[in-house]
Amino acid sequence: xxxxxxxxxxxxxxxxxxxxxxxxxxxxxxxxxxxxxxxxxxxxxxxxxxxxxxxxxxxxxxxxxxxxxxxxxxxxxxxxxxxxxxxxxxxxxxxxxxxxxxxxxxxxxxxxxxxxxxxxxxxxxxxxxxxxxxxxxxxxxxxxxxxxx
Amino acid sequence: xxxxxxxxxxxxxxxxxxxxxxxxxxxxxxxxxxxxxxxxxxxxxxxxxxxxxxxxxxxxxxxxxxxxxxxxxxxxxxxxxxxxxxxxxxxxxxxxxxxxxxxxxxxxxxxxxxxxxxxxxxxxxxxxxxxxxxxxxxxxxxxxxxxxxxxxxxxxxxxxxxxxxxxxxxxxxxxxxxxxxxxxxxxxxxxxxxxxxxxxxxxxxxxxxxxxxxxxxxxxxxxxxxxxxxxxxxxxxxxxxxxxxxxxxxxxxxxxxxxxxxxxxxxxxxxxxxxxxxxxxxxxxxxxxxxxxxxxxxxxxxxxxxxxxxxxxxxxxxxxxxxxxxxxxxxxxxxxxxxxxxxxxxxxxxxxxxxxxxxxxxxxxxxxxxxxxxxxxxxxxxxxxxxxxxxxxxxxxxxxxxxxxxxxxxxxxxxxxxxxxxxxxxxxxxxxxxxxxxxxxxxxxxxxxxxxxxxxxxxxxxxxxxxxxxxxxxxxxxxxxxxxxxxxxxxxxxxxxxxx
Numbered sequence: 001x002x003x004x005x006x007x008x009x010x011x012x013x014x015x016x017x018x019x020x021x022x023x024x025x026x027x028x029x030x031x032x033x034x035x036x037x038x039x040x041x042x043x044x045x046x047x048x049x050x051x052x053x054x055x056x057x058x059x060x061x062x063x064x065x066x067x068x069x070x071x072x073x074x075x076x077x078x079x080x081x082x083x084x085x086x087x088x089x090x091x092x093x094x095x096x097x098x099x100x101x102x103x104x105x106x107x108x109x110x111x112x113x114x115x116x117x118x119x120x121x122x123x124x125x126x127x128x129x130x131x132x133x134x135x136x137x138x139x140x141x142x143x144x145x146x147x148x149x
Numbered sequence: 150x151x152x153x154x155x156x157x158x159x160x161x162x163x164x165x166x167x168x169x170x171x172x173x174x175x176x177x178x179x180x181x182x183x184x185x186x187x188x189x190x191x192x193x194x195x196x197x198x199x200x201x202x203x204x205x206x207x208x209x210x211x212x213x214x215x216x217x218x219x220x221x222x223x224x225x226x227x228x229x230x231x232x233x234x235x236x237x238x239x240x241x242x243x244x245x246x247x248x249x250x251x252x253x254x255x256x257x258x259x260x261x262x263x264x265x266x267x268x269x270x271x272x273x274x275x276x277x278x279x280x281x282x283x284x285x286x287x288x289x290x291x292x293x294x295x296x297x298x299x300x301x302x303x304x305x306x307x308x309x310x311x312x313x314x315x316x317x318x319x320x321x322x323x324x325x326x327x328x329x330x331x332x333x334x335x336x337x338x339x340x341x342x343x344x345x346x347x348x349x350x351x352x353x354x355x356x357x358x359x360x361x362x363x364x365x366x367x368x369x370x371x372x373x374x375x376x377x378x379x380x381x382x383x384x385x386x387x388x389x390x391x392x393x394x395x396x397x398x399x400x401x402x403x404x405x406x407x408x409x410x411x412x413x414x415x416x417x418x419x420x421x422x423x424x425x426x427x428x429x430x431x432x433x434x435x436x437x438x439x440x441x442x443x444x445x446x447x448x449x450x451x452x453x454x455x456x457x458x459x460x461x462x463x464x465x466x467x468x469x470x471x472x473x474x475x476x477x478x479x480x481x482x483x484x485x486x487x488x489x490x491x492x493x494x495x496x497x498x499x500x501x502x503x504x505x506x507x508x509x510x511x512x513x514x515x516x517x518x519x520x521x522x523x524x525x526x527x528x529x530x531x532x533x534x535x536x537x538x539x540x541x542x543x544x545x546x547x548x549x550x551x552x553x554x555x556x557x558x559x560x561x562x563x564x565x566x567x568x569x570x571x572x573x574x575x576x577x578x579x580x581x582x583x584x585x586x587x588x589x590x591x592x593x594x595x596x597x598x599x600x601x602x603x604x605x606x607x608x609x610x611x612x613x614x615x616x617x618x619x620x621x622x623x624x625x626x627x628x629x630x631x632x633x634x635x636x637x638x639x640x641x642x643x644x645x646x647x648x649x
Contacts, residue, residue: 010576014316021323021338028337031601032330035594036337039323046316053312078368082568085361085543089560092547101548105540114372114536123537131548134177139192141552 003063007054014047080111096146102128152274155503158203159511164504167197167204168512171211172519178212179219180527182360183352183549185232186216187474194482202486203501207508209479214458214509215516216475217418218262221451222527225254227376229360229542233351234418234457236584237426237450239359240306244442249379251531252386255524257396257444259517260388261451265404266513269459272408273466274506278495280460281467284412289603290612293596294621295413296589299420301625304632305427306581311632314579321586324349325594332598344558349566351419353559354587356546357566358573358580364542365571372536382528386521396448402428403449407456412463417473418454419588423581425453431631459509466490466502 001009022040025033053059073080084107091100102124109120135141158164171193178189189212197205220231225242238258245254272280287295300318307314327338328348339345367376393400403425410421429449430439437443462479464470469490471477480490488494494502530538550563570580597608604611612618 024338028330029333029335031598032333032335032337035590035597036323036326039319039326043316043319043323046312046319050312050316078365078571081368081539081543082365082571085567086564088543089547089564092551092560093557097548097551101544105544108540108543109372109536112368112372112536112539114534116373116534119534119537123541127541127544131544135548135552139552142555143548143551144557 001067003065003067004054004060006067007063008051011047011051011054015044015051018044018047074113077112081108084108084111092144092146094146096148097143098128098132099148100146101131152499152503152506155500156507158500158504159207159507163201163204164207164508165515167200167208168211168508168515169519171208172215172512172516175212175215175217176219176222176516176520176523179216180222180231181549182223182229182231182356182546183551183553185220185352185553186213187478188553189213189216190475190478190482194478194485197482198485202483202488202498203504203508205482205486206479206501206505207512209482210462210505210509211512211516213475213479214266214455214512217455217458218259218266218516218520221258221262221454222255224359225258225447226251226528226531227360227538227542228363229546230355232418233355233584233588234422234454235450236355236359236419236581237306237422238447238454240426240440240581241443241446241450243363244440245444245447246377246531248442249377250442251377251528252383252524253392253444254442254447255528256386256388256521257392257448258451259520259524260393261396261400261403261448262455263513263517263520264400265407265452265455266458266516267510268404269408269411269456270506270510270513271459273459273462273509274503277463277467278492280412280463284464284470285468286617287413288615289596289599290615290618291413291596291621292592293600294612294618294625295420296593296596298621298625298628299423299585299589300593301628301632302423302427303579303582303585304629305430306423306585307579310577310579313577314582317573317578317580317582318586320578321583321588322590322593323586324354324583325587325590331595342558344556344561349562349587350554350559351584351588352553353550353563354566355584356550357563357568358570358584360542361546361563361567362570362574362580364539364546365567366574367535367539367542370535373534375532375534376538377531380532382525382532384525386524392444396445398432399429399445399448400452402432403452404456406449407453407458408460410453411457411460417461418457420592421453421457422450423585425449427628427632431628455513462509466494467492 018040025036088100088104105124175189178184179186190209193208193212197208217234220235221238224230224235224239226246228239228243230236230239242254303314303318304311327345329336329346406425407421426446426449429446433439439446461473461476465476465480471480483490488498547560550559573580600608600611
């Protein structure tokens with residue numbers, strides 16, 4: 001896809017999202033709906049401006065070339081860690097904070113591509129007792145416990 | 150000077166010990182995303198319950214000052230601000246860290262914060278009663294126009310991509326409307342989810358947009374490489390005279406912004422830093438590199454967020470009106486110790502209040518020494534491999550968010566904003582703009598709504614009838630003028646960063 005087309009697509013998507021939210025906010029009482037409506041209309045207008053600007057010659061030059069999507073693991077690493085972090089957030093409430101965090105730490109470090117096991121273990125051995133001492137002992141903070149710990 | 154007589158009271162082992170404890174706790178708790186000064190101060194209340202009131206309150210104000218400053222450590226070193234008042238510092242501060250200038254960034258941050266706190270403390274000491282009456286002049290109309298003034302900062306922090314920045318800011322404004330509407334009690338955009346009823350908190354949003362998003366960004370690079378790109382850290386932990394002279398006007402503007410915004414209830418450091426930063430960008434000179442590690446930008450943001458600390462206590466001490474959450478917790482501690490805020494506090498218990506204010510000023514001095522000593526140790530985190538830092542930051546984001554509120558929904562909101570922040574940064578929709586919108590949305594909406602009610606739907610005549618509002622509107626006009634005017638320092642950035 002060309003950068004020009006991508007720019008137009010982003011603008012159109014923003015206008016559609018703003019329009020959907022605007023229709024939802026019309027059902028709100030007058031005083032409750034006016035502020036979100038102001039934000040939605042403004043987003044739509046600015047997105048329309050971005051769309052219109054893509055027809056200007058000066059902007060066409062800036063948006064020459066194509067948008068490339070990389071499908072290598074390196075490019076998708078953040079997505080893999082992001083998905084793992086979502087699973088981790090579920091797990092802390094089901095299994096418990098500490099168990100989930102230890103497991104997440106090793107998996108996430110591995111997913112980033114780090115293979116220095118000594119370094120990872122050493123960090124975990126120092127990190128988690130410190131987290132426990134600080135949050136559970138010093139702050140006496142309530143942390144999710146789940147079925148484990 | 151009556152107040153000077155009480156300076157000697159501060160110099161006791163108990164008061165200095167309380168100060169030291171407050172600073173250490175404030176620096177540690179403030180540096181962890183999600184925790185922050187209100188929690189640190191609240192933790193100190195049970196410890197100091199049996200202490201003399203002045204010692205207990207010195208502990209609170211020292212914790213407060215150090216908590217605000219502590220948030221800057223992680224903002225500068227990891228782009229993971231510990232508090233919302235340090236978010237702006239993460240822009241220039243982290244860029245400096247990435248270029249191997251972490252120690253330089255920390256020493257400027259320390260100088261700006263310490264001096265900002267001290268100046269703010271002296272303003273609190275000498276000008277508290279008259280400034281408290283000024284803060285009473287702020288009504289709905291002023292809240293609304295102050296929020297608009299804050300929104301003008303969006304154009305400045307967008308670095309060339311103004312349209313995208315404005316869209317980000319408006320998205321933030323929209324997000325701030327999620328939850329039960331305060332006036333009509335009608336749920337807005339909650340889609341039946343109970344966790345959204347109380348709205349999107351600033352804390353999960355700032356942690357997500359900056360810290361969690363930063364952890365995802367760290368996953369992109371080589372896992373073995375570190376953030377700073379250097380293998381050794383400098384030993385120059387004390388600020389240099391040449392650096393201070395270079396940043397003198399930036400520091401001055403930051404401190405002034407902080408002092409003024411401190412007395413505006415509900416604004417505080419979260420708004421002051423952005424106004425100071427945008428002011429700095431507008432005043433930039435050729436050769437300045439804002440957005441690429443410009444030390445002047447960092448000096449302004451750090452000066453402003455600690456410049457707020459002293460003056461934000463003025464409405465609380467003199468009028469009994471806390472301007473923010475931290476001030477409210479300190480007010481609670483004040484009352485636990487049997488003291489009533491207001492004129493009587495200065496008249497009936499001068500030995501307590503003036504000792505506390507001097508304690509606040511000395512705590513800033515002590516904080517400077519402790520922070521300088523800690524700077525190099527803290528900066529070691531920038532030598533960690535990215536592959537280790539990313540999961541560590543994520544774990545702290547989760548535990549910090551959950552500890553702050555105890556609400557599982559906040560963890561999900563934080564993660565959602567982490568993804569939004571990551572994508573926004575990648576596609577040039579300023580995360581800072583989104584945060585500004587979320588911070589300023591409730592102030593602007595509440596102010597506008599009250600103005601509409603008070604003015605019988607004729608807001609303009611109401612707003613223009615108040616001189617403070619008019620003065621702020623003039624400042625808005627000046628800010629917009631400078632935002633639209635081509636900036637001297639931007640000539641190079643124009644060709645480099647424009648993606649629109």
